[in-house]
Amino acid sequence: MGNSAGATVDGSPGPSAHRPPLPDGLIAVVKRDCPTCELVVPVLEQLAEAGPLTVYTQDDPAFPESVAATDDTRLAFSWHHDIETVPTLILARDGKEEDRTVGWSRPHWEKLTGVDDLGPDLPEFRPGCGSLSVDPSLTSELAVRFGGSVLQSRRVELARLEDPFEAAFDRGWTDGLPVVPPTEARVMAMLEGTSRAADDVVAEIPPDLHEATVEQIAINAVMAGCRPEYLPVVLAAVEAACTQEFNMHGLLATTFFSGPILVVNGPIAKRLGMNSGGNAFGQGNRANMTIGRALQLVVRNLGGGRPGEVDMAMLGSPGKLSFCFAEREHDSPFSSLAAERGFGPYADTVTVFAGSGPTAIIDQISRTPESLVRSLAACLRSTGHPKLAMGFDAMLVVSPEHGRIFAQAGWDKDRLRAELDELLTMSGAEMVRGVDGIEEGLPEAFADEQVPKFRPGGLQIVHAGGDAGLFSAVLDGWVGGNIGSVPVTVEIRP
């Protein structure tokens, strides 16, 4: 903990200005909620008689009853003097610490105080308890209170009668759901989730091309409800979404349904408790829900991308609140999305895909890969429109029960993809405008061509879902390739 930090960024006095001085003589720091502190009360009585003794008490100013104590329930003394254990006994002279011991140890206490026969009825040794000033639930708050903040963001002081949740709505900071108020303490705690500096620039956020720092993204991650350990995923997702190739600006501005869909690969998914199984696209998992939401809040609040303004979506989709899931890798019949995109099996990655959905694929009858792949292809053909091709991408999400049919027949991802490519190459004559009495379709020039449904690289395949359910899913993509969006994978770094 940076308890000796200097002046704060805004030039206000640093913590040293508020550092409680060390009184000369002996200093004991105790709390009532510590059996060792209770145990040493007779010793403190002995020491109070022997010379100057100042007792600081962290939780109950009335403790100990038999010795006068100084209230340190705000933990100012404890924090500034790096108390990690109670009891701590300090010897100070001329305002400077000369020695300290923690817990109860008769030889150590006698040596430090120069007083013999301390606590004759006590055991020789007892370990102490944790100081409240290092309680993990308080450290961020104390760092803000005493440490002098390193955060650069503008402070917004809410009125006493203002509800912080309503205040966020009033200021246009939310996606329509309540957000966690981004207090300094929460943002400091969030920043503990990454080794990157708070002022590191992560990406230029469209549409305003704002250069977003780790700190600014952390604020939005707090609001989204992320835990600090999710922050590296959020940072990687922001980086991926803000590349030229992914084209977040166009994806935001489109009248189409799509938004950024995040697929997480690697051991981090399990470590964060992400859902790759039952209801992976649905509600109920904090990491899935809040990581995707954080990216969208970043685009809204830092990029300035809001519905009805630059976001011109005609209907949008609920996934634009958050659409984030992990690939089910442990029993997948296929190489993972990350592996296919050049990453090793232990790499943690996030892939952004421009899409919406899911659209259901039902096949509860097929037991052979030959039949099942035809079902998948038939459904994929109608992605967007059965008479359109090559413009729009898709992600095929194969469920475990469907995946098993391929696995048992020895089909790997390459085989599945090759079979799909063949089945998804269609006769242009059946797709041109006017055919089947439908004016929509490919231009007449394609009438004599064989036409692939998807551009090369335009169909992603991943494995996810619960154990039961003979369904798979299509996530409808947006305009693919250089004229629209290309999926981008970024490695998640601590």
Added chain:
Amino acid sequence: MTATNTNSTTDGIPLVVLDPTAGKAATDVQPAPRPSGLSGLTVGLLDISKPRGNVFLDQVESHLDRLGAKVVRYRKPTFAKPAPVDLRHEIAVNCDAVIEALAD
């Protein structure tokens, strides 16, 4: 116990939160002065590459012709991305006015 609940104003201090928008004030962009007429002016028409946008712009062009404007046509490579900076600059240098509209 210590009053260190991060979610409240227990010590009477108003709650302070950090601005998630990076303090971006809405910048007031002043539009260029409006021309009083189009006769003799160069007007750019930016086709954003949506299907049939050209049909609409052809109509606009003939209308502008009748008003005595000189029309220059431009085209974005794809409707899905912002106009490249060079194209924006070219339009700004060559034209007195530009019409860019979404045609869906």
